[in-house]
Amino acid sequence: MYSDFKVISSYYDALYVNDREYAPEAAKVKELLARHGAPSRADLLVLACGTGGHIPYFKDDYHVSGLDLSEDMLDLAREKFPDIRFHLGNLIDFTLETEFDVMICLYGSIGFVKTEDNLRASMKRIATHLRPNGLALITPWSTVEDFQDLIVVDAADNPDLKIARMEQVRLKEPKIVEVTFHHLLGKNNDVTYHKQSMEIGLFSREEYLSAMTDAGLKIVEEYTGTDVRGGAYIGKRAAG
Ligand SMILES: C[S@@+](CC[C@H](N)C(=O)[O-])C[C@H]1O[C@@H](n2cnc3c(N)ncnc32)[C@H](O)[C@@H]1O
Structure with a gap:
């Protein structure tokens, strides 16, 4: 699904x-990429780019493009960044x-x-599209080691759109997390409710790392700072 x-x-x-989360995250990602030898004006692909939230922070330093599975997310990204x-x-x-x-x-x-087979397939697709010495920087969605059930609560208060959110994050099966979104949306003097569940694969650190190394990427750093949400595994494709 x-x-x-x-x-x-x-x-x-x-x-x-x-800006509060995306700006420091992007700044640290740029620092990590530079540390591991990314060329200036690198050809950089943002995978699962969504609406392109990170693109403003990268587009002046790299030759950026994006990829995502959702037409709806991509429509918004294309509208915001017609040149990308x-x-x-x-x-x-x-x-x-x-x-x-x-x-x-x-x-x-x-x-x-969602599944370990898909994780491994994804890493192979990534490695296949990297030039020699190319870098892959992947932030895990939690890990088996770190995961905890939780309820996230937050709100956004914009003049035309007010949102209250709760998100219930729970282990549904040994390696599957279910996130149930409860979103109240206040717009045009009306309040609507959107509820949706999504399933996310929960992988161990070792599963992430072996998926990368088996795809031909050498792990050059595991970054654990909280400015990059989830931390980051950085892999490098062998030279030539
Ligand atoms: C939580 S959003 C994050 C978007 C963006 N990375 C950000 O930080 O704002 C997750 C994104 O992953 C995309 N996605 C989910 N499964 C995918 C897949 N198998 N291949 C490519 N994109 C996928 C979704 O369409 C969605 O845009």
Whole structure:
């Protein structure tokens, strides 16, 4: 089952995308990429780019493009960034004609591939599209070691759109987390309620790392700072 973003896309930016989290996250990602030798003006593909929340922070430093499985998320990204190329594609089987110096997958989006087989397939697709010495930076969606059930509570208060959210995050099966979104949306003097559940794969650190190394990526750093949500595994493709 693909966790679709059809409804959530319409208010994704208002609820989730903000300078407070995205700016320091992108700044640290840039620092990590530079530390591991990403060339200036690198060809950088943002995987599972969604509405392109990170793109403003990368587009002046790299030659950026994006890939996502959701037409709805991509429509919004294309509207915001008409000069940037976005590809409709699935992490587990995408094929693009271009190769990249860097591929990044942020905010735990890799978890949406759900199964370990899909995780391994995705890493192979990523490695295949990297140039020699190219870098993949992947933020895990929690890990088996770190996961805890929780309820997230938050709100967004914009002049035209007010949102109250609770999200229940619970282990549904040994390796599957269910996130149930309860969103109250206040707009045009009306309040509506959107409820949706999505399933996310919960992988161990070892499963992430072996998926990367078996795909041909050498792990060059495991970053654990909290400015990059979830931390980051950074893998490098062998030279030539
Ligand atoms: C929580 S959003 C994060 C979007 C963006 N990375 C951000 O940080 O704002 C997860 C994104 O992953 C995308 N996605 C889920 N499964 C995918 C897959 N198998 N291949 C590509 N994109 C996928 C969704 O469509 C959605 O845009």
